Amino acid sequence: MRIRFLRTEGFRLSALYAAVFALSMVILGGFVLVIISQALRDQIVTFAYADIGAIRNGYVIEGEYEAREVVQQLMAGPANSGFYLLQRGGRVLEGNLPAMGPRTGTMELSVSSAGRSREVLGVGEFLAPGLYVFSGSDLARPRAVEAHILNIMLVLFPAAILIAVAGGALVSWSFLRRTDAMARACREIMQGDLKLRIPVRGTRDELDRLAEAINEMLTRISALMENLSQVSNDIAHDLRTPVTHLRNRLERARADSRTEADYAHALDTAIAKADEILGLFTALLRVAQIEGGERRSAFAPVELDSLLTQMRELFEPVAEEAGDVLQLTVADRALIRGDRQLLVQLFSNLIENAIVHTPRGTRIVLSLSREQGRAVARISDNGPGVPREEHDRLFRRLYRREASRSHPGYGLGLALVAAIAELHGATIQLVNGDRPGLTVEISFPLMDTEKS
């Protein structure tokens, strides 16, 4: 666990950062050292030329004696650390240096003074043939400055590296702490607590955004799971009823049947009941499959107007036999993208509902019009209608109105309608009429080329 943070991305980044930081410090420090030391040396040389200038002035105006006078004055100056030499031939005229070979220009000398060896930087020149002058200063002062800078750097460098490493460790530790918290939350969610969410700090940083994305995903998953468990509960519950009926009928047939015809009748009803149960399964699977959305790959342009015309032709005799009237009023042509077979099923279910769940003599009107860039299909009837508070429940799977329990069906027709509509990006609205009646309004997005 202790070693683990060394393997984190945060730590790797901060180690790299520390290394780059240290390297740049070394380069910067080197520059500073060279520049300062060069400036100090330049200063010594400048002073040396100034001194020599003064000595030369004395010599030119008043002769050798005055030159010696100037040297003496310079040596006696306040806080003087200078070294001077005025020599003619090999003989020292004035100064605090022993005679030496007369070299001209800037030079470094090693001299022995007061029993100590000194490094001296200075300038040598001839005032006149044979008359040589040297002026310089002890290099101890620039050397001390250099050493001082170097010392500072030697202390600062490890401190800076320490800070960089500590900062990196802190960053990676806090990063790790948050990712660990996320991993822990994920694990707890996996163990079944789907209500749990990844902690979000509210800083809108990248980890927060990741956590939010995961949380959104979890919300979606738990909604799907809830739906799923709702469905499996419904199935288990709703299948019990027909299977129980089937079992009861078989039991009763076993007890009551006397003749072969009795048995045949009992078996026929049992087969019909079994078919009903299988039909329920098929319908449930179909809803699930449509909700899964895989069908969208088979989408093609569909002319809704011609589809509705076909629906009217298909159901008109059925409505007539049920004593109803089925009419079609198509106001507009409308092209949408969709799956014709599924759309046929959608309209069939709605029209069949209007035929089956209304009394004889009901007027059913199909209509289609283009409204605000959408194709709106309406199936209206002037039957008894459905109370407002039941509208939402109608589209739920396996929901059956009390009033319709006497009709055969699984309570899946409208769930299927809702699934097909959703697949097509369509919205469904139930509107109560005033006679009273019910209007189912389905609004499809038109194909792009159709919108104008």
Place this chain on the structure above:
Amino acid sequence: MKILLIEDDHETSAHIVYALKGEGHDVTVCHDGQEGLSAARAGGHDALIVDRMLPSLDGLSLVKQLRADGNRIPVLFLTTMSGLNDRVEGLKGGGDDYLVKPFAFPELLARVDVIARRGAQDSEPVRLRAADLEMDLIRRTVHRAGKPIELQAQEFRLLEYLMRNMGRVVTRTMLLENVWDLHFDPRTNIVETHMSRLRGKVDRGHGGELIHTVRGAGYTLRAD
């Protein structure tokens, strides 16, 4: 008829064999895809009934291979729960019809009968005839005993399907699929009402009924 059944589930295959033998068909069964393909290639069958899900070679690939060989034997696919795309896939893959399990015996028998006949048919007819009922497929007209009968487009398609399968039983589901292209079980009696209208126009007032109801199975158009 000699039928090759390729179905891995023993209970289902026993069930189908029982139904087909009851109708006097001769049935051979294979329980494995590869084995079934070899048997089908060996020939000597009038029709093939193939389950979609099979060990070693699935039904769709099996039929595709047969079709690639140039084998034109009529094929009826069987499947468990109806996947919406399965049907289209099966028919595109070379199947002649598609039946979802579980099915009633009459449904299976009627379909086998119809696809086997389709295989034997050689050219597309232009005129269909049953006793004194005549249908002109080019002019889209129908006459009974020389008198014209006015039919709506759907009624025409319904009668055409019955006449093309004259003497054979066609089920409610077959009519829904083939006449109206409906692939679900409607809750209203669509087939019955349309059939009743058609009968009103074709049979009523004419001597001798042609369209008959086959109890528990479907309808048949018979000229006896």
